[in-house]
Amino acid sequence: MTAENIIGKRIPSIDAQEKVTGRAVFGSDLVFPGMLYGSILRSRLAHARIVHIDIARAQRVPGVIDILTGADCPTERFGTFIFDESLLAREKVRFAGEEVALVVAIDRETAMEAVGLIEVKYEELLIVLNPEQAMLPGASLLHENHAQNIAYEVHLERGDVDAAFKSSYRIYEHEFATSMVHQSYLETTGAVADADSNGRITIWAGIQNPVGARWAYAQALGVTPDRIRIIQPYMGGGFGGKLEPKLPALCALAAFKLRRPVKIVQSRSEEFMAGSPRVPIKYRLKTGVSKEGRILAKEAYLIGDNGAYTRWASAILSTAAYRVDALYEIPNIRTTGYLVYTNKAPTSAFRGFGNGQTHFALESQIDMIAHDIGIDPAEIRTLNATRPGHTNVHGWFFRTAGLKECIQKATESSGWKEKLGQGRGKKGIGIGCCVHVSSNRAYKKEFDGAAAMVRLDESGIIEVYSGEADIGQGARTIFAQVAAEELGFPFEKVRIHAVDTSSVQFAWGTFGSRATYVGGNAVKKAAEDLRRKVLDYAGEKLNIDKSELNLRGSFIITKDGKQWGLAEIGFNYMCDHAGSYLTGFGHFIPDSAYPDENRYGNVSGAYPFGAHVAEVEVDTATGEIRVTNMVGVHDIGRTINPLLAEGQVEGGMAQGLGWALLENMVYDEQGRLKNPQFLDYQIPTMMDVPDSQVSFVETNEPSGPYGAKALGEPAIIPITPAIANAIYDAVGVRITDLPITPEKILRALKEKKGDKAKREEL
Amino acid sequence: MKLIELRVNEIGYQLWVWPHETLLTVLREKLGLTGAKEGCGVGECGACTVLIDNEPVNSCLMLAVEANGKAITTIEGLAQGESLHPVQEAFIEQGAVQCGFCTPGMVLTAKSLLDHYPEPTEEQIRKYMSGNLCRCTGYTKIVKGVAAAAQKLRGGK
Numbered sequence: 001m002t003a004e005n006i007i008g009k010r011i012p013s014i015d016a017q018e019k020v021t022g023r024a025v026f027g028s029d030l031v032f033p034g035m036l037y038g039s040i041l042r043s044r045l046a047h048a049r050i051v052h053i054d055i056a057r058a059q060r061v062p063g064v065i066d067i068l069t070g071a072d073c074p075t076e077r078f079g080t081f082i083f084d085e086s087l088l089a090r091e092k093v094r095f096a097g098e099e100v101a102l103v104v105a106i107d108r109e110t111a112m113e114a115v116g117l118i119e120v121k122y123e124e125l126l127i128v129l130n131p132e133q134a135m136l137p138g139a140s141l142l143h144e145n146h147a148q149n150i151a152y153e154v155h156l157e158r159g160d161v162d163a164a165f166k167s168s169y170r171i172y173e174h175e176f177a178t179s180m181v182h183q184s185y186l187e188t189t190g191a192v193a194d195a196d197s198n199g200r201i202t203i204w205a206g207i208q209n210p211v212g213a214r215w216a217y218a219q220a221l222g223v224t225p226d227r228i229r230i231i232q233p234y235m236g237g238g239f240g241g242k243l244e245p246k247l248p249a250l251c252a253l254a255a256f257k258l259r260r261p262v263k264i265v266q267s268r269s270e271e272f273m274a275g276s277p278r279v280p281i282k283y284r285l286k287t288g289v290s291k292e293g294r295i296l297a298k299e300a301y302l303i304g305d306n307g308a309y310t311r312w313a314s315a316i317l318s319t320a321a322y323r324v325d326a327l328y329e330i331p332n333i334r335t336t337g338y339l340v341y342t343n344k345a346p347t348s349a350f351r352g353f354g355n356g357q358t359h360f361a362l363e364s365q366i367d368m369i370a371h372d373i374g375i376d377p378a379e380i381r382t383l384n385a386t387r388p389g390h391t392n393v394h395g396w397f398f399r400t401a402g403l404k405e406c407i408q409k410a411t412e413s414s415g416w417k418e419k420l421g422q423g424r425g426k427k428g429i430g431i432g433c434c435v436h437v438s439s440n441r442a443y444k445k446e447f448d449g450a451a452a453m454v455r456l457d458e459s460g461i462i463e464v465y466s467g468e469a470d471i472g473q474g475a476r477t478i479f480a481q482v483a484a485e486e487l488g489f490p491f492e493k494v495r496i497h498a499v500d501t502s503s504v505q506f507a508w509g510t511f512g513s514r515a516t517y518v519g520g521n522a523v524k525k526a527a528e529d530l531r532r533k534v535l536d537y538a539g540e541k542l543n544i545d546k547s548e549l550n551l552r553g554s555f556i557i558t559k560d561g562k563q564w565g566l567a568e569i570g571f572n573y574m575c576d577h578a579g580s581y582l583t584g585f586g587h588f589i590p591d592s593a594y595p596d597e598n599r600y601g602n603v604s605g606a607y608p609f610g611a612h613v614a615e616v617e618v619d620t621a622t623g624e625i626r627v628t629n630m631v632g633v634h635d636i637g638r639t640i641n642p643l644l645a646e647g648q649v650e651g652g653m654a655q656g657l658g659w660a661l662l663e664n665m666v667y668d669e670q671g672r673l674k675n676p677q678f679l680d681y682q683i684p685t686m687m688d689v690p691d692s693q694v695s696f697v698e699t700n701e702p703s704g705p706y707g708a709k710a711l712g713e714p715a716i717i718p719i720t721p722a723i724a725n726a727i728y729d730a731v732g733v734r735i736t737d738l739p740i741t742p743e744k745i746l747r748a749l750k751e752k753k754g755d756k757a758k759r760e761e762l
Numbered sequence: 763m764k765l766i767e768l769r770v771n772e773i774g775y776q777l778w779v780w781p782h783e784t785l786l787t788v789l790r791e792k793l794g795l796t797g798a799k800e801g802c803g804v805g806e807c808g809a810c811t812v813l814i815d816n817e818p819v820n821s822c823l824m825l826a827v828e829a830n831g832k833a834i835t836t837i838e839g840l841a842q843g844e845s846l847h848p849v850q851e852a853f854i855e856q857g858a859v860q861c862g863f864c865t866p867g868m869v870l871t872a873k874s875l876l877d878h879y880p881e882p883t884e885e886q887i888r889k890y891m892s893g894n895l896c897r898c899t900g901y902t903k904i905v906k907g908v909a910a911a912a913q914k915l916r917g918g919k
Binding site for chain 1 (some may be wrong): 790791794795796797798799800801802803804806807809836837838840841846850853854855857859860861862863864865866869882887888889891892893894895896897898899900901902903904905
């Protein structure tokens with residue numbers, strides 16, 4: 001493999017061999033000498049005051065070392081943006097599954113046995129499960145300082161929506177609802193934590209934002225962030241659900257108290273009950289269009305179901321309030337949104353981050369509009385598509401925007417024109433599009449971007465230090481490619497340093513589809529810096545003008561073919577500087593703005609786009625839906641690694657298919673989750689997902705590394721509405737609330753038949 | 763506790779186990795073979811797959827005592843030193859690995875499939891392996907990986 005021109009190549013991940021051999025160590029695989037095991041007592045009630053916790057019998061179980069309760073936690077609450085949570089319940093429990101006590105014992109079985117012997121006396125409180133009901137005056141209150149259970153709200157207005165409606169050719173009003181679904185990463189959340197005699201804590205856990213998580217964890221533990229070191233092992237998926245998850249901090253609480261290593265691994269049912277599922281959003285959408293189908297006005301009213309604690313849900317609501325508006329050029333917008341507490345699992349970030357929910361709504365409705373006006377659904381999207389050079393009403397600037405090209409490529413390669421409307425009541429084809437961000441500055445005014453270091457050691461090896469975590473998506477490989485390309489260094493020899501918060505610099509984390517755009521850019525700049533330093537030093541050492549020198553392979557070379565090994569240069573530098581290594585530093589700050597008090601401002605440096613086409617077959621006797629084909633086309637600026645990029649889209653489409661058709665977390669009236677297992681919570685299997693075709697449009701975003709934009713989240717967004725639209729094309733029924741089940745199809749078909757019969761009677 | 767004998771990756775072990783301990787727990791915690799993973803604990807996800815007499819088994823559903831006297835292959839036993847099994851090679855080359863948590867189970871199930879059906883159709887691959895869940899890849903490249911491995915095993919490239 002030559003060192004140069006490695007950008008754009010189909011390269012297998014550098015850690016694939018570790019994984020196929022089973023050598024890769026995940027958090028739940030770690031074992032330390034003297035390690036203790038934790039097991040959690042969880043509330044079986046959805047809303048109750050804790051009157052008394054009796055741990056006497058549990059304490060007497062041989063092998064139990066300690067039992068922690070809310071009394072062991074700081075009085076101040078913690079959280080990401082809203083501080084409403086405690087590691088163990090204090091005073092109240094607010095959802096069934098909430099952590100009430102932690103037993104630490106010599107092994108897991110002993111811990112579990114003791115958990116069963118803890119007696120908690122509760123005083124039950126009224127439960128609210130529906131966010132709209134929870135908002136009503138007099139509804140049972142979860143958090144005393146949040147009136148009407150409203151955790152967060154958004155109001156924004158652009159242009160003149162009412163005038164635009166008045167001048168609209170037609171106005172459409174629909175209500176959409178998305179479901180509570182779980183990330184269902186294969187590796188459940190687990191952690192090992194330890195604390196030394198000075199109270200310095202180390203956590204080993206699969207966390208998407210290991211460096212950033214220290215802030216929330218410090219607050220949760222009542223220590224300063226410098227006391228916490230996080231080391232990230234291999235991670236079995238995250239999809240947003242492992243952004244500063246609670247469990248590692250709870251583990252650290254025990255380790256800190258006991259000054260011994262403690263391991264806790266959640267079971268799959270615990271993961272479902274007490275994880276951070278997607279924020280269900282009810283979206284009332286009113287859209288006014290011109291005769292040609294151009295969107296003139298958009299008015300939206302959102303209610304987000306916060307569950308019992310906020311975590312990242314307030315940012316999800318913010319995102320849901322305006323990100324979908326970037327898909328089309330819409331001049332007049334009014335949006336009102338509320339995030340409401342309910343006695344269910346604390347909802348939070350899941351791939352798409354609120355943008356997926358609102359795309360389901362808009363991309364379903366624009367299809368309905370197309371059918372009503374009599375325009376091809378692909379054409380109405382092309383007509384309204386955001387164009388490069390556009391600045392939208394929120395102040396977002398699209399330096400590159402390949403939406404039209406994505407739609408064109410997706411429809412051409414799927415045979416759209418031939419198949420649309422030709423399914424004879426059985427088959428259908430549908431399209432969905434999306435826009436997203438590449439990192440964004442909507443969370444913290446002071447911060448957007450990434451930093452990295454690249455080091456040349458005394459044996460001529462390049463090592464990259466970045467705190468942006470690889471959560472299974474392949475960031476390590478991308479960073480290695482970038483470093484290899486910049487330095488002309490053999491790709492297979494580049495090392496990626498483990499994400500250890502003691503060694504890497506600050507990193508905001510892997511979410512918001514940031515890793516390649518900001519992380520990759522930072523690695524590129526750090527590599528550029530190292531290159532300069534290496535050539536400067538080599539030039540001095542060899543007494544050659546540095547402009548005559550270049551890097552290729554593991555050598556420094558001159559134009560006339562003289563060469564010196566990088567190992568030799570690295571060794572000499574190290575000796576000349578008594579051990580210092582040649583190190584390049586770099587950071588990338590995107591051209592992004594923190595939204596002002598009207599939520600106006602260009603939040604991201606680059607916006608990726610995508611279009612998915614889905615084909616379905618519907619069995620009108622049983623209502624069953626089979627997805628027979630999926631085509632995905634994404635504008636990601638520049639494809640650094642097509643093999644990995646395809647994998648992202650193929651995986652995203654499968655997840656979006658599950659969201660559309662198969663998955664739903666179902667609660668009973670007591671607020672207990674009825675299906676906390678893969679038995680009754682169906683994620684797509686190999687039998688459910690068809691082969692898919694994925695391709696890319698390259699718009700060469702100038703601000704991105706080699707022109708790249710984000711892909712991680714766009715990968716999942718368009719397919720869900722595309723499937724809904726394909727079902728409409730097949731059987732003429734429109735399901736506006738997820739999941740689209742056979743029961744809903746049959747009911748809708750029956751109603752449609754009934755309506756038709758009534759019309760024929762008349 | 764009961765004394766059992768397991769032959770794991772060609773090595774014989776004598777182990778004291780509790781009657782209720784699963785094979786998965788014993789492999790991971792007593793033998794340190796952490797390649798087999800617990801994804802769900804109820805036999806739905808296949809992350810705990812090991813091969814017993816070359817048949818894929820959900821080791822989270824098998825009691826260790828049930829495995830007494832059996833020959834077990836875990837992912838750690840598939841490669842011969844530095845020499846990877848063609849399924850492992852194909853998975854790497856085809857991009858069939860993302861987070862890697864489902865991978866040991868997938869690879870073993872694929873190996874067993876190809877031993878039984880050297881020229882599987884795509885439908886056969888998907889049906890045989892439908893008990894192995896993956897949340898990252900969408901399965902497309904896994905299926906390609908299995909097909910590529912089949913070709914390697916038949917002597918192709």
